[in-house]
Amino acid sequence: MSATITLPSGRRLAAATTEAPLVRGLLIAIVILFLGLFLLVPLAAVFYEALRKGVEVYFASFANADARAAIKLTLIAAAISVPLNLVFGIAAAYAIAKFEFPGKSFLISLIDLPFSVSPVIAGLIYVLMFGLQGWFGPWLQEHDIRIIFAVPGIVLATIFVTFPFVARELIPLMQEQGTEEEEAAVLLGANGWRMLWRVTLPNVKWGLLYGVILCNARAMGEFGAVSVVSGHIRGLTNTIPLQVEILYNEYSFAASFALASLLSLLALVTVVAKALLEWKIRRDQEAALRESTQ
Amino acid sequence: MRRNIAADVPEYLMKSILLTRHSVLPGFGMAMGFTMVYLSLIVLIPLAGLFLKTAVLSWEQIWATISSPRVLASYRLTFGASLIGALINAVLGVAVAWVLVRYTFPGKRILDALVDLPFALPTAVAGITLATVYSENGWLGRYLAELGIKVAYTPLGVVVALTFIGLPFVVRTVQPVLDDLDPELEEAAACLGAGRLRTFYHVLLPAMFPAIVTGFALALARAIGEYGSVIFIAGNIPMVSEITPLLIITKLEQYDYPGATALGATMLVVSFVLLLIINALQRWAWLRTGRR
Numbered sequence: 001m002s003a004t005i006t007l008p009s010g011r012r013l014a015a016a017t018t019e020a021p022l023v024r025g026l027l028i029a030i031v032i033l034f035l036g037l038f039l040l041v042p043l044a045a046v047f048y049e050a051l052r053k054g055v056e057v058y059f060a061s062f063a064n065a066d067a068r069a070a071i072k073l074t075l076i077a078a079a080i081s082v083p084l085n086l087v088f089g090i091a092a093a094y095a096i097a098k099f100e101f102p103g104k105s106f107l108i109s110l111i112d113l114p115f116s117v118s119p120v121i122a123g124l125i126y127v128l129m130f131g132l133q134g135w136f137g138p139w140l141q142e143h144d145i146r147i148i149f150a151v152p153g154i155v156l157a158t159i160f161v162t163f164p165f166v167a168r169e170l171i172p173l174m175q176e177q178g179t180e181e182e183e184a185a186v187l188l189g190a191n192g193w194r195m196l197w198r199v200t201l202p203n204v205k206w207g208l209l210y211g212v213i214l215c216n217a218r219a220m221g222e223f224g225a226v227s228v229v230s231g232h233i234r235g236l237t238n239t240i241p242l243q244v245e246i247l248y249n250e251y252s253f254a255a256s257f258a259l260a261s262l263l264s265l266l267a268l269v270t271v272v273a274k275a276l277l278e279w280k281i282r283r284d285q286e287a288a289l290r291e292s293t294q
Numbered sequence: 295m296r297r298n299i300a301a302d303v304p305e306y307l308m309k310s311i312l313l314t315r316h317s318v319l320p321g322f323g324m325a326m327g328f329t330m331v332y333l334s335l336i337v338l339i340p341l342a343g344l345f346l347k348t349a350v351l352s353w354e355q356i357w358a359t360i361s362s363p364r365v366l367a368s369y370r371l372t373f374g375a376s377l378i379g380a381l382i383n384a385v386l387g388v389a390v391a392w393v394l395v396r397y398t399f400p401g402k403r404i405l406d407a408l409v410d411l412p413f414a415l416p417t418a419v420a421g422i423t424l425a426t427v428y429s430e431n432g433w434l435g436r437y438l439a440e441l442g443i444k445v446a447y448t449p450l451g452v453v454v455a456l457t458f459i460g461l462p463f464v465v466r467t468v469q470p471v472l473d474d475l476d477p478e479l480e481e482a483a484a485c486l487g488a489g490r491l492r493t494f495y496h497v498l499l500p501a502m503f504p505a506i507v508t509g510f511a512l513a514l515a516r517a518i519g520e521y522g523s524v525i526f527i528a529g530n531i532p533m534v535s536e537i538t539p540l541l542i543i544t545k546l547e548q549y550d551y552p553g554a555t556a557l558g559a560t561m562l563v564v565s566f567v568l569l570l571i572i573n574a575l576q577r578w579a580w581l582r583t584g585r586r
Binding site for chain 2 (some may be wrong): 018019020023024027028030031032034035037038039040041042043045046049084087088091092094095098099100101107109110111113114116117118119120121124125126127128129131133134135156159160163179182183186187191192195196214217220221222223224227228240241242244245248253256257260263264266267268270271272274275
């Protein structure tokens with residue numbers, strides 16, 4: 001005696017594991033509406049407001065001396081904080097991913113800490129350290145060194161808020177790679193730097209690039225933390241986001257949105273770079289998987 | 295009978311003996327040393343400094359600061375609006391993740407990439423553009439005003455800003471889970487006679503649940519500390535639309551350092567507690583779904 005089992009045909013099975021066209025259309029419509037209203041409209045508004053008074057007004061906004069000083073300071077802050085956090089990220093990820101030691105997960109939590117601290121508090125802690133009322137305030141004043149309401153404070157605050165980006169990208173990637181290739185390199189006689197440069201870093205290059213791009217976007221766009229330590233001195237301690245705020249509060253909307261459009265372009269480049277890198281990493285992984293199964 | 299000596303050694307000790315001794319890789323001391331020094335200088339010592347400064351204050355002084363009516367009103371707004379924003383994102387974030395993973399439609403890849411925009415767009419830019427779009431003669435505010443809804447310069451504006459900055463979290467935590475989900479689960483549910491809604495509720499939702507909780511908590515934590523995107527759209531009216539981070543800055547500008555310190559330390563403690571809850575929730579959620 002044999003029982004016959006009839007399986008649903010392909011189409012009926014597919015119909016059973018997806019939604020009715022009406023539901024599908026409705027869900028897609030809701031999502032497009034939500035993302036449209038919350039993401040696309042505000043993004044389009046930046047460029048619309050920036051260009052509303054014409055192209056000449058738009059470009060004149062960048063010729064302004066204060067705007068140039070703000071752009072310069074933003075570039076300086078990013079040029080110092082991104083490389084420092086890059087070196088830190090590589091060192092931390094190497095120690096955490098390639099070695100075993102007690103308290104590892106606690107260390108990872110500590111590295112993530114700046115993500116869960118409000119940017120305002122990130123600024124506040126440096127004011128309490130180096131401000132006039134702070135721990136080192138009197139000493140700094142005696143030696144005529146300014147950190148708060150000056151460029152070093154802005155750099156410090158920027159380093160704090162961008163602190164975990166590179167490390168966070170690299171730790172899981174390096175853990176996935178394991179230590180075998182490095183061990184082979186060392187046994188073949190490579191010294192530490194050579195191993196790092198030839199084996200460890202090339203293996204994580206795309207993740208590294210992605211971490212740096214994110215770190216840079218955040219460094220150039222940070223507002224809250226920098227706002228606390230800056231003192232808003234025009235032409236001296238204003239970064240682009242702070243200049244955007246000042247111009248907006250003065251009702252110079254065209255100039256404010258012109259500078260904001262620069263940062264929005266940077267954000268768009270960051271988002272596109274992320275999508276491309278993810279696509280590339282996935283393709284590499286699939287290729288590696290195919291190779292290993294063949 | 296011979297005893298296995300290794301069985302008496304605790305596992306974590308065995309692990310550290312076996313692994314640290316046998317690593318042939320160079321540079322651990324240097325990498326770890328640099329990591330610890332940099333971490334201490336940039337993060338740990340300044341954060342500890344905040345608590346030390348708080349410890350100098352008297353208990354009455356701290357209490358008077360953190361429980362004044364204006365500060366209490368700011369807590370209500372900050373936590374209330376953050377909670378609403380995170381809830382909106384938990385529901386719509388699942389819908390976005392679902393549509394991006396399961397369906398195909400033109401422009402899908404662009405939308406997918408744009409989900410990260412709130413991460414990448416500087417908060418000040420988000421603030422001024424949201425304030426402009428939702429003001430009474432803005433692109434969206436104009437139509438909402440006709441319906442009698444005021445968004446800009448009200449607590450509702452704060453909710454809008456916090457929904458914006460929390461948008462990517464739930465989407466990005468749920469997406470990989472949906473991607474990895476075994477289609478056989480849904481096929482089995484369908485073969486056993488479950489409709490789509492029932493399959494979603496009893497099969498898909500439990501699988502996504504830990505990721506939703508994680509994304510929700512991350513969005514909430516981010517929203518509570520948020521400053522830049524909120525202050526432009528909030529209007530910052532004391533007792534009505536003033537968030538706690540702004541109060542810290544106001545106190546600093548008035549040279550009320552003890553007040554700013556006490557309020558900063560309070561918010562930091564809240565963030566840490568939230569972080570602990572997030573970790574506990576994650577562990578609980580993974581355990582719960584792991585057993586199913």
